[in-house]
Amino acid sequence: MKKEVRRAVIAGNWKMNKTPSEAAALINEMKPLVADADCDVVLCVPFVDIPAAVEAAKGSNIKIGAENIHFKESGAYTGEISAAMLKEIGVEYVVIGHSERRQYFAETDQTVNLRTLAAVNAGFKAIVCVGETLEQRELGYTETLLKYQTKMALTNVTADQLKNIIIAYEPVWAIGTGVTATADQADEGNGFCRAAIAEVYGNDVAETVTVQYGGSMNAKNADELVSKVNVDGGLIGGASLKAEDFSIIVKATSK
Numbered sequence: 001m002k003k004e005v006r007r008a009v010i011a012g013n014w015k016m017n018k019t020p021s022e023a024a025a026l027i028n029e030m031k032p033l034v035a036d037a038d039c040d041v042v043l044c045v046p047f048v049d050i051p052a053a054v055e056a057a058k059g060s061n062i063k064i065g066a067e068n069i070h071f072k073e074s075g076a077y078t079g080e081i082s083a084a085m086l087k088e089i090g091v092e093y094v095v096i097g098h099s100e101r102r103q104y105f106a107e108t109d110q111t112v113n114l115r116t117l118a119a120v121n122a123g124f125k126a127i128v129c130v131g132e133t134l135e136q137r138e139l140g141y142t143e144t145l146l147k148y149q150t151k152m153a154l155t156n157v158t159a160d161q162l163k164n165i166i167i168a169y170e171p172v173w174a175i176g177t178g179v180t181a182t183a184d185q186a187d188e189g190n191g192f193c194r195a196a197i198a199e200v201y202g203n204d205v206a207e208t209v210t211v212q213y214g215g216s217m218n219a220k221n222a223d224e225l226v227s228k229v230n231v232d233g234g235l236i237g238g239a240s241l242k243a244e245d246f247s248i249i250v251k252a253t254s255k
């Protein structure tokens with residue numbers, strides 16, 4: 001295991017929270033707190049918040065991401081947002097295949113793959129989410145499912161494009177529930193994702209891919225989670241809406 005060859009990334013996923021003015025205020029509060037981070041710091045925010053967030057983050061080490069991207073260049077897709085639209089307003093990262101999109105908005109492994117390809121082809125860094133439900137875990141399918149979701153998401157992604165992919169292992173049962181995976185469970189889940197990448201692209205490539213953990217990661221448990229060899233940072237929901245908590249997670253990852 002070569003954790004030192006990978007860049008740790010702490011990314012906030014604000015989900016459907018914060019108006020544009022609230023977004024600017026929160027980023028202004030966060031900026032000085034994360035200024036000396038020794039990891040990449042990203043905030044993925046609602047589409048309408050992006051211009052305010054990009055403006056507020058200017059000159060800082062905070063990068064701005066979107067929470068979804070459509071796979072077509074343009075056309076009759078009411079309510080969707082294209083790569084070109086996101087590019088023009090300064091987005092650098094895109095979250096793809098979050099379990100909330102899979103659960104509530106009919107996202108499938110196929111559409112996750114199409115969105116991933118659209119994102120990397122347009123030059124974004126894609127944060128691709130995978131994760132098992134509690135039922136799948138209890139049935140013993142965690143490894144099979146994580147490997148399947150990871151491989152499906154990466155279909156037709158070249159080894160070169162993989163440099164712009166981050167995998168986020170987010171056990172569905174740990175999201176927004178306050179129940180965090182133990183550090184060993186997170187390490188194991190992340191390891192399954194990395195093993196899936198190794199099966200397709202080889203070990204050397206797999207060792208370079210950033211694999212985050214997400215699911216009730218907070219100021220108290222981040223230290224232990226990110227100390228694990230396969231945990232290269234996190235995708236943070238609730239705790240990314242609080243400047244101080246988020247900065248503590250960034251600091252824990254910067255050690």
Ligand code: 13P
Pocket residue numbers: 013098170174175176177178214215216217235236237238239
């Ligand atoms: P919580 O940190 O609120 O559990 O959310 C995790 C998540 O879904 C990040 O994408």
